Amino acid sequence: MFLGVDYYPEHWDKDMLEEDLNNIIELGSNVIRIGEFAWHMMESEEGKFDFSYFDRVINEAKKKRLNVIFGTPTATMPAWLAKKHPDVLGEFEDNTKRVFGGRRQYCFNSKTYHKYSEIIIRKLASHFKDEKAIVAWQIDNEFGHEGSDICFCNNCKEAFRNYLKEAYNNDINKLNEIWGTRFWSQTYNDFDEIPMPAKTITTHNPSLRMEWERFRSLSVENYAKLQVNILKEILGEDSIVIHDFSGGYFDKSFDLSKLAKHIDIVAYNNYPVWGGQKEPIPPYEIACGLDFMRGAKRQNFWITEAIMGAQGHDVIGYLPRPNQAKMWSYQAMAHGCNSLMYFRYRxxxxxxxxxxxxIIDQDNRKRRKFYEVQDFFKDMKENENVINSEIKSEVAVIYDYESMASFRIQRQSFLMDYKNEVYRLYRPFYENNVNIDVIPSYVDFSEYKVLLIPTMIVFKTEVQEKIKEFVKNGGKVVFTFRTAIKDYYNNLVLGELNPSFYNDLIGGFVEEIESLQEGQDVKIKGVNNFAGIEGTGAVFRDMLKTTTAQSLFMYDDKFYNELSAITLNKYGRGEAYYIGTGVDDNIMNIIAKKILSESNIEVIESDSGVEVVKRRVNNEDYYFVINHTNLKKEFNGISLNAYEGKLIKK
Structure with a gap:
């Protein structure tokens, strides 16, 4: 287990290094993370390499028995490279070139940038290949963050067309047929006529835009793979390569899970607050992000940036209250983080x-935040066996990259936000203190009891077959509105009732649809066992006719009161729920309780705002108990102060 800080010694006078490292040791650290933004220091002029500064830092760290995580510096190119080769700079949608400054200005498809990246990584890795203090290598920094996953330059135009040639076997007629390019006279005679989906009048073909999303994802993945391959070649297959992913993972134009296949450990930069936020994001959103990172490789992960203070670039956000940031670190460990670094030391x-x-502000004084970190590190070291234990989950949220992309392409409702529909399903299970895995659609999910599948609008035969088999064998699946509407190419299917190829599984079909806008909630009412319960739906509504399914809730309005809002169908030995609208929290709570009870999944009761995560080690139970509120709380007779986290043994 590594506990430590993100340290940028190059930002400070060299005479401060000794004192800084002593303070870092006093915190209880055993690692520092360095180097990720220092390309110019390593190569101040083309071909002029100098790693002596970091030789000194590492040598001093070793004297203190500190380990090192070293970052490849490719997220921040040197000015000389941008000046000599402006083609490395990406372009915005209007073809305005990104100027040097900021970070991540590069184009993922620039062959020139690939070349210079390879040179600096090879030199860096070769120089430090025998350095035992370096325990892991981080590639780049937060791929795709801050809009850097999108580029409209000529490098991307050429690469996109080459991608399409390969995807369609160099057959332009095949592409035209699949995309339906006769519509609006968009038929292509050659691949070099195909545009990137930059701004135009009205909108581009949805199939083109879907392929663009796949291409963008592949662009990021290939650049990451380039870096991993170089490091493994020089350092050996046993070397540890990580990447630090940012938040916003449901909105990125790349599939994080595909990139994660190429690295050894997923790392995450966890920011419950950022500039301009008046309060933190809700605890269940933080937890979902942690579970997402654990699910990317289905193993424990690292946090390379945990916060202690207020954050922001130009605008500052909410100040974490005393113990609140420390509490988020407890939450991270509860959800599978087993190494954690704070951003930043000073x-x-x-x-x-x-x-x-x-941890320390610019005044260079040790205050509350310093001692909170110190206390947290001490507690974690005393419980390393629990921290490193595997999390067992019986419930999984299934997300799908193409479905996320399809909603970016055609939102269908101004209220539609894919991540909010994930949270709508995730939250009630989280609040019952149930462990949840958040995993991509292509992995094996046969061992779970319950699958939560939000708005998987794009259907894939192989995934549908796995889901049907899962339910046949006794599993429970929960679908939500706009499921299985689009095929792989982002087209509708002629002659198919929605959800396409799922009518037998859900025991019905969608008869009518409506996009709901701000303030346009629809009423739903319970029937049969749910009679007397009323609620609302938002965002969208699929109005269902049942064949074999039982109706749980109906739409309560003049025109559609004979159509179902929520249905339940028995299929094989399992059950399939279809929730046809964005139902309110109370209705979701009721459905979740029913599913958990009937699935014999353990629920841990706790006060509102108190999160409990169970871990089992050597046949003994441990509980992370986390108070997300500013009030004093109790759990099983144990008192929790405001924003306090504890790890207790049953």
């Missing part, structure tokens, strides 16, 4: 991150 006095406050 807040910067120069540059764009002056308002990203660290």
């Amino acid at each position: 807040g910067a006095t120069k540059g764009a991150e002056q308002y990203c406050y660290g």
Whole structure:
């Protein structure tokens, strides 16, 4: 287990290094993370390499028995590279070139940038290949963050067309037929006529836009793979390569899980607050992000940036209250993090991150935050066996990259936000203190008891077959509105009732649809066992006719009161729920309780705002108990102060 800080010694006078490292040791750290933004220091002029500064830092760290995580510096190119080769700079949608400055300005498809990246990584890895203090290598920094996953330059135009040639076997007629390009006279005679989906009048073909999303994802994945392959070649297959993913994973134009296949450990930069936020994101959203990172490789993960202070670049956000940031670190460990670094050791006095406050502020004084970190590290070291234990889940949320992309392409409702529909399903199970895996659609999910599948609008035969088999064998699946509408190419299917190829599984079909807008909630009412319960739906509504399914809730309005809002169908030895609208929290709570009870999944009762995560080690039960509120709480007779986290043995 590694516990430590993100340290940028190059930002400070070299005479401060000794004192800084002593303070880092005093915190209880055993690792520092360095180097990720220092390309110019390593190569100040083309071909002029100098790693002596970091030789000194590492040598001093070794004297303190500190380990090192070293970052490849490719997220921040040197100015000389941008000046000499402007083709490495990406372009915005209007073809305005990104100027040097900021970070991640590069194009993922620039062959020139690939070349220079390879050179610096080879030199860096070769120089430090025998350095035992380096326990892991981080590639780049937060791929795709801040809009850097999208580029409209000529490099991307050429690469996109080459991608399409390969995907369609160089057959332009096949592409035209599949995309339906006769519509609006968009038929292509050659691949070099195909545009990127930059701004135009009305909108581009949905199939083109879907292929663009796949291409963008592959662009990021290939660049990551390039870096991993170089490091493994030089350092050996046993070397540890990580990447630090940012938040916003449901909105990115790349499939994080595909990239994760190429690295050894998923790392995450966990920011419950950021600039301009008046309060943190809800605890279930934080938890879902942690479960997402654990699910990317289905193993424990690292956090390379945990926060202690207020954050922001130009605008500062909410200040974590005493113990609140420490509490988020407990939550991270509860959800499968087994190594954690705080961003940052000391807040910067120069540059764009002056308002990203660290453990120590720019006044260089040890105060509350320092001692909170110290206390947290001490507690974690005493419970390393629990921290490293595997999390067992019986419930999984299934997400799908193409479905996320399809909603980016055609939202269908101004209220539609894919991540919110994930949270709508995730939250009630989380609040019952049930362990949840958040995993991609293509992995094996046969061992779970319950699958939660939000708005999987794009259907794939192989996934549908796995889901049907899962239910036949006794599993429970929960679908939500707009399921199985689009095929692989983002087209509707002629002659198929929605959800396509699922009518037998859900025991019905969608008769009518309606996109709901702001303030346009629809009423639903329970029937049969749910008679007397009323609720609302938002965002969208699929109005269902049943064949073999039982109706649980109906739409309660003048025109559609004979159509179902929520149905349940028995299929084989299992059950399939279809929730046809964005139902309110109370209705979701009722459905979740029913599913958990009938699935014999353990529920841990706790006060509102108190999260409990169970871990089992050597046949003994441990509980992470986390108070997300500013009030004093209790769990099983144990008192919790405001924003306090505890790890207790049953």
